[in-house]
Amino acid sequence: VPQLRKDPILARRVIIATQRAKRPSHFGSRGNADPATSCPFCENNEDMTPPEILAYRPSGSSAQQAGWTLRVVPNKFPAVTREEDFAPYTEGMYQYASSVGAHEVIIETPRHETNMAALGEGEVAGVLSAYRERVLALKEDRRFRSVLIFKNHGPEAGATIEHTHSQLIALPIVPVNVSEELKGARHHYETYERCVYCDLVRHEASTKTRLVSEHDAFVVLCPFAPRFPFETWILPKKHSAYFEHISQREIVDLAATLRETLGLLNRTLREPPLNYVIHSMPLHEAQTAHYHWHIEIMPKLTQIAGFELGTGFYINPLPPERATALLRAHMI
Amino acid sequence: VPQLRKDPILARRVIIATQRAKRPSHFGSRGNADPATSCPFCENNEDMTPPEILAYRPSGSSAQQAGWTLRVVPNKFPAVTREEDFAPYTEGMYQYASSVGAHEVIIETPRHETNMAALGEGEVAGVLSAYRERVLALKEDRRFRSVLIFKNHGPEAGATIEHTHSQLIALPIVPVNVSEELKGARHHYETYERCVYCDLVRHEASTKTRLVSEHDAFVVLCPFAPRFPFETWILPKKHSAYFEHISQREIVDLAATLRETLGLLNRTLREPPLNYVIHSMPLHEAQTAHYHWHIEIMPKLTQIAGFELGTGFYINPLPPERATALLRAHMI
Numbered sequence: 268v269p270q271l272r273k274d275p276i277l278a279r280r281v282i283i284a285t286q287r288a289k290r291p292s293h294f295g296s297r298g299n300a301d302p303a304t305s306c307p308f309c310e311n312n313e314d315m316t317p318p319e320i321l322a323y324r325p326s327g328s329s330a331q332q333a334g335w336t337l338r339v340v341p342n343k344f345p346a347v348t349r350e351e352d353f354a355p356y357t358e359g360m361y362q363y364a365s366s367v368g369a370h371e372v373i374i375e376t377p378r379h380e381t382n383m384a385a386l387g388e389g390e391v392a393g394v395l396s397a398y399r400e401r402v403l404a405l406k407e408d409r410r411f412r413s414v415l416i417f418k419n420h421g422p423e424a425g426a427t428i429e430h431t432h433s434q435l436i437a438l439p440i441v442p443v444n445v446s447e448e449l450k451g452a453r454h455h456y457e458t459y460e461r462c463v464y465c466d467l468v469r470h471e472a473s474t475k476t477r478l479v480s481e482h483d484a485f486v487v488l489c490p491f492a493p494r495f496p497f498e499t500w501i502l503p504k505k506h507s508a509y510f511e512h513i514s515q516r517e518i519v520d521l522a523a524t525l526r527e528t529l530g531l532l533n534r535t536l537r538e539p540p541l542n543y544v545i546h547s548m549p550l551h552e553a554q555t556a557h558y559h560w561h562i563e564i565m566p567k568l569t570q571i572a573g574f575e576l577g578t579g580f581y582i583n584p585l586p587p588e589r590a591t592a593l594l595r596a597h598m599i
Numbered sequence: 600v601p602q603l604r605k606d607p608i609l610a611r612r613v614i615i616a617t618q619r620a621k622r623p624s625h626f627g628s629r630g631n632a633d634p635a636t637s638c639p640f641c642e643n644n645e646d647m648t649p650p651e652i653l654a655y656r657p658s659g660s661s662a663q664q665a666g667w668t669l670r671v672v673p674n675k676f677p678a679v680t681r682e683e684d685f686a687p688y689t690e691g692m693y694q695y696a697s698s699v700g701a702h703e704v705i706i707e708t709p710r711h712e713t714n715m716a717a718l719g720e721g722e723v724a725g726v727l728s729a730y731r732e733r734v735l736a737l738k739e740d741r742r743f744r745s746v747l748i749f750k751n752h753g754p755e756a757g758a759t760i761e762h763t764h765s766q767l768i769a770l771p772i773v774p775v776n777v778s779e780e781l782k783g784a785r786h787h788y789e790t791y792e793r794c795v796y797c798d799l800v801r802h803e804a805s806t807k808t809r810l811v812s813e814h815d816a817f818v819v820l821c822p823f824a825p826r827f828p829f830e831t832w833i834l835p836k837k838h839s840a841y842f843e844h845i846s847q848r849e850i851v852d853l854a855a856t857l858r859e860t861l862g863l864l865n866r867t868l869r870e871p872p873l874n875y876v877i878h879s880m881p882l883h884e885a886q887t888a889h890y891h892w893h894i895e896i897m898p899k900l901t902q903i904a905g906f907e908l909g910t911g912f913y914i915n916p917l918p919p920e921r922a923t924a925l926l927r928a929h930m931i
Contacts, residue, residue, distance in 0.1 A: 585617070
């Protein structure tokens with residue numbers, strides 16, 4: 268059973284998940300394995316994953332069979348499991364809990380694509396719809412207080428499977444990074460009576476030095492204080508705290524925006540490994556005026572090293588104004 | 600000029616240091632370069648570094664010449680520079696400052712050793728003495744509020760030079776990770792009137808399930824909630840807030856402890872890439888009863904990925920009790 272352990276000094280928690288040590292690596296095209304027989308996310312290999320939670324497939328086709336365009340399955344090597352309850356324990360001065368939660372994998376296409384940018388706009392829109400649908404479903408389970416949606420692309424960014432996919436983890440607590448962000452946003456709101464992200468969108472859209480692109484409902488920008496070279500954020504122009512409240516029309520625009528942005532990064536950096544994370548409000552909050560959901564995309568070009576681990580600060584050799592110019596130069 | 604930029608929402612700061620993009624990689628033995636002519640940290644290549652700040656060398660030998668056993672030099676590609684003042688600026692809603700500071704490199708030996716464990720105990724003691732000496736000297740400059748001492752070993756852990764070395768960065772502010780740790784320790788002290796690290800040392804030394812080794816003045820343990828597999832901490836048994844107050848006798852014991860611990864990790868994990876960070880009190884604090892300096896050693900075996908970046912939580916497949924048993928089994 269995975270354990271959620273609390274650091275005795277910090278708000279930091281660690282999930283001790285021994286299951287995950289058993290993960291095999293599925294980077295077929297870097298070795299000799301044939302994806303058609305060895306990739307657990309390819310069509311016709313449905314029996315290599317646990318039974319699907321959600322699938323987009325034509326009516327008439329059966330679960331766990333070919334024919335789907337997108338599948339969501341439980342992570343086979345989960346960091347948290349839904350069967351457990353959140354039961355707290357102590358060991359002397361320490362606290363831990365059985366780590367109830369959900370850990371799901373969104374398989375973005377039946378084809379063996381190794382880069383999300385290779386998907387069509389309709390496929391990317393399907394991925395975003397699946398994110399929304401799963402968050403709304405998990406929200407019904409009142410044990411969960413937050414859901415994190417993220418992508419690890421490439422082994423350097425922590426992926427063990429090359430077939431393009433994303434992940435989702437639901438947790439019974441609000442993670443420290445999320446609560447710190449909420450606290451900072453609330454502080455700005457209490458000071459200025461405005462959402463800090465709305466301010467930021469307005470500022471960047473008018474000064475333009477860090478504005479990568481502007482779409483109907485979204486802006487793409489390099490943030491003022493990026494941790495990593497080419498860190499890029501996508502924000503909705505309209506104030507909205509919950510990602511899962513996104514409309515179908517916005518999903519279509521976000522799909523175009525995300526696909527274009529990943530393409531820009533691929534052309535500028537030759538298909539870099541990367542992570543993205545959707546930052547959204549914890550599940551059941553009443554006050555929503557101060558927070559604004561967004562996506563943070565982080566190419567993995569440098570290593571987090573002693574300085575970052577010790578300080579929580581980051582050293583970044585590339586000013587975001589320069590990153591913006593380089594990305595813009597690769598716009599088609 | 601490097602800039603210290605503040606995130607508009609979080610306590611996180613980022614140093615934008617364009618200089619650092621120019622760093623060449625010096626992993627000679629993985630390529631074909633001969634360290635004798637290409638390694639900037641080898642004896643006889645003193646002119647490849649900026650002039651030394653400190654050197655241990657026999658009387659009669661001259662600065663920037665061979666004969667030394669240890670050198671401290673300014674980082675040639677610094678993240679912060681001592682010439683600047685800490686001048687704050689604003690750009691619209693954003694804040695930044697010129698990033699005054701010191702960024703120094705401790706060259707641990709004149710020989711081309713690529714692993715600190717290959718140094719003799721006397722050499723490691725010299726490295727620790729140099730750390731102490733430099734912190735005490737930088738403490739005289741009242742612009743600095745904290746000094747971070749750390750090691751990046753191996754390219755996967757962020758090193759660009761293989762010749763064994765450590766680094767030190769002095770900053771005009773207290774980094775968020777340091778202030779969070781102080782806050783947690785103060786909370787424990789206010790609740791129990793005891794130092795949390797003293798409690799932790801007592802608990803681990805008596806239960807022994809996470810105790811790797813015990814020396815005269817130090818204990819080595821795997822922490823209860825480790826972020827990374829084989830994360831290992833070294834703590835002084837006696838309460839002490841400031842690393843730089845270490846005695847000569849303690850330095851000798853710490854050198855033996857650190858060398859043995861790195862050797863254990865090397866034998867257990869085949870010379871893993873790793874980072875270590877010395878956690879010590881900010882420079883000029885009056886209250887010291889609640890804080891306790893220590894070293895955190897973090898082998899780099901897994902990647903920080905989307906989940907960690909999004910939550911600030913960590914997924915670790917290896918329980919520290921198991922890591923402890925594996926390390927102990929490699930004790931000579």
